[in-house]
Amino acid sequence: MSDGVAARTSAAGVLDAVLHHGRSLKAALAAALPTLDDVRDRALVEAIVLGALRRRAAFNAALDGWLPRPLGGRDGALRSLLLAGFAQLEMGLPAHAAVAATVDAARAMGRTHQAGMVNALLRRAQREGLPASAPGDEWPHWLAQQVRVDWPQQAESVFSASAQAAPMWLRIHRGITTRQAYLATLHDAGIQAHADAHLPDAIRLDTPLPVQQLPGFSAGAVSVQDGAAQAVADALAAPAGARVLDACAAPGGKAAHLAERDTSLRITALDMDARRVRRMQETFARLQLVGIDARAADAIHPDDWWDGTPFDAILIDAPCSASGIVRRQPDVLLHRRASDIAALAATQAGLLDALWPLLAQGGVLVYATCSILRAENTAQIAAFLARTPGAVIEPLGAHFGHDTGTGSQRFPGDGGMDGFFCARLRKQ
Numbered sequence: 001m002s003d004g005v006a007a008r009t010s011a012a013g014v015l016d017a018v019l020h021h022g023r024s025l026k027a028a029l030a031a032a033l034p035t036l037d038d039v040r041d042r043a044l045v046e047a048i049v050l051g052a053l054r055r056r057a058a059f060n061a062a063l064d065g066w067l068p069r070p071l072g073g074r075d076g077a078l079r080s081l082l083l084a085g086f087a088q089l090e091m092g093l094p095a096h097a098a099v100a101a102t103v104d105a106a107r108a109m110g111r112t113h114q115a116g117m118v119n120a121l122l123r124r125a126q127r128e129g130l131p132a133s134a135p136g137d138e139w140p141h142w143l144a145q146q147v148r149v150d151w152p153q154q155a156e157s158v159f160s161a162s163a164q165a166a167p168m169w170l171r172i173h174r175g176i177t178t179r180q181a182y183l184a185t186l187h188d189a190g191i192q193a194h195a196d197a198h199l200p201d202a203i204r205l206d207t208p209l210p211v212q213q214l215p216g217f218s219a220g221a222v223s224v225q226d227g228a229a230q231a232v233a234d235a236l237a238a239p240a241g242a243r244v245l246d247a248c249a250a251p252g253g254k255a256a257h258l259a260e261r262d263t264s265l266r267i268t269a270l271d272m273d274a275r276r277v278r279r280m281q282e283t284f285a286r287l288q289l290v291g292i293d294a295r296a297a298d299a300i301h302p303d304d305w306w307d308g309t310p311f312d313a314i315l316i317d318a319p320c321s322a323s324g325i326v327r328r329q330p331d332v333l334l335h336r337r338a339s340d341i342a343a344l345a346a347t348q349a350g351l352l353d354a355l356w357p358l359l360a361q362g363g364v365l366v367y368a369t370c371s372i373l374r375a376e377n378t379a380q381i382a383a384f385l386a387r388t389p390g391a392v393i394e395p396l397g398a399h400f401g402h403d404t405g406t407g408s409q410r411f412p413g414d415g416g417m418d419g420f421f422c423a424r425l426r427k428q
Helices: 003-021 025-035 039-054 056-066 076-091 095-108 112-128 141-150 155-162 179-188 227-236 253-261 274-286 338-358 378-387
Strands: 168-172 202-205 222-224 243-246 266-271 293-296 311-317 359-369 391-394 408-410 420-427
Touching (some): 003 095, 076 095, 141 338, 168 253, 253 274, 359 378
Parallel strands (some): 243 266
Antiparallel strands (some): 359 420, 408 420
């Protein structure tokens, strides 16, 4: 099987797993990409899959309209391959190569008898074009409606930004290099990069690269982390020597960022899943950070893991709908259900109530989510303030997003970043 055909069959396999078997995009890609030797093929698979998921509803409508007979229940893999073919045409790949490789992939998948149909459908898409669609039409109705209710002025721009490919954000390890030095390294390597005016450790690449192509990545000089997530370290602003809790820490980027900035911090990084804790530890080892106490524990039950000594600063990067990162994880629109929001809000409130007593008098708690829903953000913090004597909200600067009165909300695409909410609470 040629590399081009292997990439198309791999993309179809990932789409089939996500669309028809309920797997998460992250898990499906993690299983598929290591089977490809060439990093360019891995990048191609990822781009095809993301392109197909972002336009899934429009592609399916075209397919259903053009097929003489509906595909059967056993044709999920074939449908996925056709969506992958449509995505390649919209990506601007040479049409003859995209069509030929996709038709060959159909044969490689044991669909030789349907290769002619695949060729005819892709040729029709090439000839007639694929239908335009409104970005909001790709969202489930209940979620699109909730966004419109919560943010009537911003909703359409949220949908548009969420349909776009995201830039790649890097975080410099200031204990190993400087941003200026790393920008020069990227320039010498012919990689276009930009420094962010408000994030002192952030660099943005317009064109994402495999991490293996980032100079100094394996030595820990740089990590991949969206700018909105990097802003959390500024919101927490932990003083030197502070005892810090990162309560929902995996994959460990925020704890690592804090440690990279200040080695005097005494950081505890928790996650419920022991496998994710091991991956965090691997990340900390790559970054040469030896002082972080990473452990598997459920933050909502402090009696099981807390030693009774208060924390000076607590970060709760709470489980959420992920509605602010649809451009990076478009499968959120497939897997999220309306009933999830109330359950997530209950978990978020439980974390706030369970961890607030662990905060020292005068200490700071930062609550963050990658959600754009008021129920998980502004309303969540307003309710916490109402039931918690001594909890006071502290405003963040304009570069954290739109001030909601109980935190700062960034929308997808603002400053090139993900949708994100951040609130800073002080214990008086």
